Amino acid sequence: MYEQVISVAPTNPYGFGNYADFLWTVRDEHDRAEEMYQRAVDTDYADVHILGNYADFLWTVRDEHDRAEEMYQRAVDTDYADVHILGNYADFLWTVRDEHDRAEKMYRRAINADPTDARALRNYADFLWTVREEHDRAEKMYRRAINADPTDARALRNYADLLQNVLQDFSRAEEMYRKAINADPTDAHILGNYADFLWTVRDEHDRAEKMYRRAINADPTDARALRNYADFLWTVREEHDRAEEMYRRAVDADSDRG
Numbered sequence: 001m002y003e004q005v006i007s008v009a010p011t012n013p014y015g016f017g018n019y020a021d022f023l024w025t026v027r028d029e030h031d032r033a034e035e036m037y038q039r040a041v042d043t044d045y046a047d048v049h050i051l052g053n054y055a056d057f058l059w060t061v062r063d064e065h066d067r068a069e070e071m072y073q074r075a076v077d078t079d080y081a082d083v084h085i086l087g088n089y090a091d092f093l094w095t096v097r098d099e100h101d102r103a104e105k106m107y108r109r110a111i112n113a114d115p116t117d118a119r120a121l122r123n124y125a126d127f128l129w130t131v132r133e134e135h136d137r138a139e140k141m142y143r144r145a146i147n148a149d150p151t152d153a154r155a156l157r158n159y160a161d162l163l164q165n166v167l168q169d170f171s172r173a174e175e176m177y178r179k180a181i182n183a184d185p186t187d188a189h190i191l192g193n194y195a196d197f198l199w200t201v202r203d204e205h206d207r208a209e210k211m212y213r214r215a216i217n218a219d220p221t222d223a224r225a226l227r228n229y230a231d232f233l234w235t236v237r238e239e240h241d242r243a244e245e246m247y248r249r250a251v252d253a254d255s256d257r258g
Contacts, residue, residue: 016040017050020057030061041071051075052085055092065096076106086110087120090127100131118149126158135166156180157190160197170201188219196228205236223257226250 020036055071090106125141142159160176195211212229230246
């Protein structure tokens with residue numbers, strides 16, 4: 001069907017762009033997807049969304065950062081402000097280029113484009129916490145993200161981490177961990193973090209162990225959860241054989257992912 005559309009309208013960028021998205025995300029045919037993206041952006045009417053998707057592809061699939069940035073820049077230089085493209089470009093500038101001032105500018109543009117976009121708000125909050133160390137502003141952004149989407153498990157988890165580790169508001173941290181687990185009961189990272197909290201903050205060992213087991217059941221290859229559970233078994237339960245088993249599994253998981 002896509003090939004028929006292209007044959008009927010060979011200069012229409014949307015046919016190429018949609019087909020490229022399909023080949024990438026459904027067929028996993030990267031060479032053909034790139035050919036379609038390139039044909040789309042070479043037309044006289046390259047769409048901002050096609051440019052943004054091609055940039056995402058070049059970054060996350062091809063690992064071609066210079067070409068990805070070229071496409072992002074073409075997309076954000078248009079008059080149309082798309083929150084997702086601006087937010088993705090901000091993520092790119094932060095995590096790939098390490099250009100924090102430009103990244104913050106893009107996060108602000110993204111939020112101005114859509115003040116209720118939970119993902120842009122959450123990622124900007126992460127940036128403000130971990131890069132700028134502006135904890136009050138980060139908390140404000142996490143709250144806005146959660147108000148925009150109360151089921152955003154990652155925002156709830158990261159806000160819980162901030163409340164626990166920086167602001168030391170343990171009651172609210174636990175509330176956020178519980179909401180995060182309700183939002184995504186199978187996220188090993190959330191379950192593991194809550195287990196750490198129950199152990200180190202609440203000193204509730206039985207509940208902590210239950211959460212560690214849930215985390216490992218959710219993802220048996222989560223090296224961090226395995227390692228922390230091993231620490232718990234060694235130092236709290238003094239169950240050395242089980243601790244060693246978890247340490248070995250953690251090492252194997254790290255090796256597999258490395």
